[in-house]
Amino acid sequence: MNIRSLVSLLLILSAGTAYAQVAPAPNAAPQPASAAPVQLDKFVVTGQLDQAREGIVPSLGATSFLIDNAQIATMPLADNGAFNQVLLRAPGVAQDSEAAGGLHVRGEHANLQYRINDVLLPEGLSGFGLEIDPRFVDTMQLVTGSLPAQYGFRTAGVVDIHTKNGAVAPTGEISFFGGSSHTLHPSFEAAGSQDSLTYFVDGSYNRNDLGIENPTDSKDALHDTTKQTRAFVYLSNLLDATSRMTVMASLSDSDYQLPNSPGLDPGTAPNGGQWLPGSFDSTLVDETQREKNYYGVLAYQKSAGDLNYQAAVFGRSSSVHFRPDVTGDLYFNGVASNVSRTIASGGAELDGSLAASAEHTVRGGAMFLRENLDSKTNTYVFPTDADGNPTGPAFAIADNGKQHATFAGIYLQDEWKPFQGVTVNYGARFDRFSSTFDTESQFSPRLNFIWQPAADTTFHAGYARYFTPPPLEFLPAGTVAKFDNTSNASEVSTDDPVRAEKAHYFDAGISQKLAPGFQVGIDGYYKKARQQLDDGLFGQTLILSAFNYTEGRVYGLEFTSSYTNGGFSTYLNLAHSVAKGKDWSSAQFQFGQDDLDYVHDHWIFLDHDQKLSGSFGASYGWKEDAGATKLFVDFIYGSGLRNDGTDSAGNTIPNGGTVPSYHTISLGAEQSFKLDQKQTIKVRLDVVNITDEVYELRDGSGVGVNAAQYGARRGFFGTASWAF
Secondary structure, three states, X not given: OOHHHHHHHHHHHHHHOOOOOOOOOOOOOOOOOXXXXXXXXXXXXXXXXXXXXXXXXXXXXXEEEEEEHHHHOOOOOHHHOOHHHHHOOOOOEEEOOHHHOOEEEOOOOOOEEEEEOOEEEOXXXXXXXXXXXXXXXXXXXXXXXXXXXOOOOOOOEEEEEEEOOOOOOOEEEEEEEEEXXXXXXXXEEEEEEEOOXXXXXXXXXXEEOOOOOEOOOOOOOEOOOEEEEEEEEEEEEEEEOOEEEEEEEEEEEEEEEOOEOOOOOOOEOOOOOEOOOOOOOHHHOOOEEEEEEEEEEEEEEEEEOOEEEEEEEEEEEEEEEEEOOHHHHHHXXXXXXXXXXXXXXXXXXXXXXXXXXXXXXEEEEEEEEEEEEEEEEEEEEOEEOOOOOEOOOOEEEEOOEEEEEEEEEEEEEEEEEEEOOEEEEEEEEEEEEEEOOOEEEEEEEEEEEEEEEEOOEEEEEEEEEEEEOOOHHHOOOOOHHHHOOEOOOXXXXXXXXXXXXXXXXXXXXXXXXXXOOEEEEEEEEEEXXXXXXXXXXXXXXXXXXXXXXXXXXXXXXXXXXXXXXXXEEEEXXXXXXXXXXXXXXXXXXXXXXXXXXXXXXXXXXXXXXXXXXXXXXXXXXXEEOOEEEEEEXXXXXXXXXXXXXXXXXXXXXXEEEEOOOEEEEEEEEEEEEEOOOOOEEEEEEEEEOOOOOOOEXXXXXXXXXXXXXXXXXXXXXXXXXXXX
């Protein structure tokens, strides 16, 4: 390696150290790239611009947990797994079924924002399609706690992804992955550069027979095939030594069968009469759902002396279509709904930083996003008498509508370093949300304090005022009165609009390096909210619907630790969380009257509350001249999500119980063979849930829970790849 290449590589790696931290630490003011017209190595310029971009929107005072592509390779299935399984290895994250959102961060349902290369990604429609592919992740941070002022609207956590980019050297890989549940998953990726242009592209196809969780405890699910296609493109062109243009684009197209449960009780025939048991086999119900997601981003970055900024425009189209089995759904449920939703989003974002002095770095920016939702529903129902009994054959009711929403925010903050080892980041943002059903706004102050009494010790504490509008795509569509005197009539007719959540959030913690390569941290948080937002599955479709609790409280404690020594690395995360709400204040028609009366006067746990969560992983690798060998072990623990319970008198308490606790252990091994300096063959074996643990994520009861769902049973998977 020559001197220029070595310097280039070191600069690029140093850009990564600005965010490679498990616990929060003060961010030094970025060193701007020189504006002089000097011919620089494009790798040097790329590294400088990456570092400058990190200085524009740092996670000052927040709690951040870093996962890079090397760590992803030590997780079950590596980058052939689902992206939410990567996030599950971060502290404070609880597992849920794909249909219910996949995971929960710090006692919240959804409320995550995704950023790719520091550009906001507009939200897509709910469901179980996971369009983000771990394959294009270079590094990923989960940022939680009292967030700085640049982060608004979705505030339970920020998933900050930095993509592979091909700046260092041209690379490529073709991979074939397969195994249990008839899994077939080929993929490819390629990265490189040409003159001032760098690029990365990947694509994959995934077909298996466990698209979403099995509703029974059997080894194999019935009617659960999925076919998923994904692709991602990153292009970056250096305009000069201080600026670049970046283009990112992605597509995701997924088909799902909804799994069946055998032996369901008989229901009502489509002609309104009663069918005898066995007249229709519940294993033959044929419900499907298709999801399509596309997005594109164009960004311009400039580093001009003490001023650094990035401007971006973005757009997204997202759709979901649930197709019922009309005969089967009417027979077993009395309702069959064909639901189609499409959301189109477009917006712009500007973020900048100015190193005003050695003690002050001022940051500010603005964001604008417009969303339009088109909802079409055709529901087959029975006419009913006063007692709810069918009085005739089924007929269809059309219930279509259009909604729109505008999100706008502006912020200003100052990173102040009054003393050595002390950083105060203070600021505020103003957000406005306007839609067809609600218009609200809020001024939100933010304050974070960071103290480093020694190089190995960091304390942090912060306060944030949060404003969280309801996601447009989660809003329950429909007109309640249309279904009066039918088999889809609501017991409760009240349908107040879903409102924005407004919360006070407090966070404090400490990170300590105990020895070389050994670091631990502990962090506590408390949130008090008005109009606490939540989401649930109501009806047969796997499309989430939002609602509010008048009051909400969420608090918890997290412990993190990691150790690295040579080829050995390990981590352990533990979290305790409590999430409660009181009094449903919107979309009340989705609930029964008894539950509505109880929750009006009582605090209840939120359905996604999990008292204890834990994750552990360890890996060891050693290299030889002809290749490398790696071994992995992974452990996940959950104390169980909520289900309905009973009091001493036998009365049902919404979310008053929990499903049983569970744990899963997975193992993996990988061997690589070097063919020459550029080509490597890799083979890998993963055994997921090696003890074949049978565990429930959901049992079908609880607020907004429409079906039982079990975690995946033991599975064997193999990968063969050629890197060149």
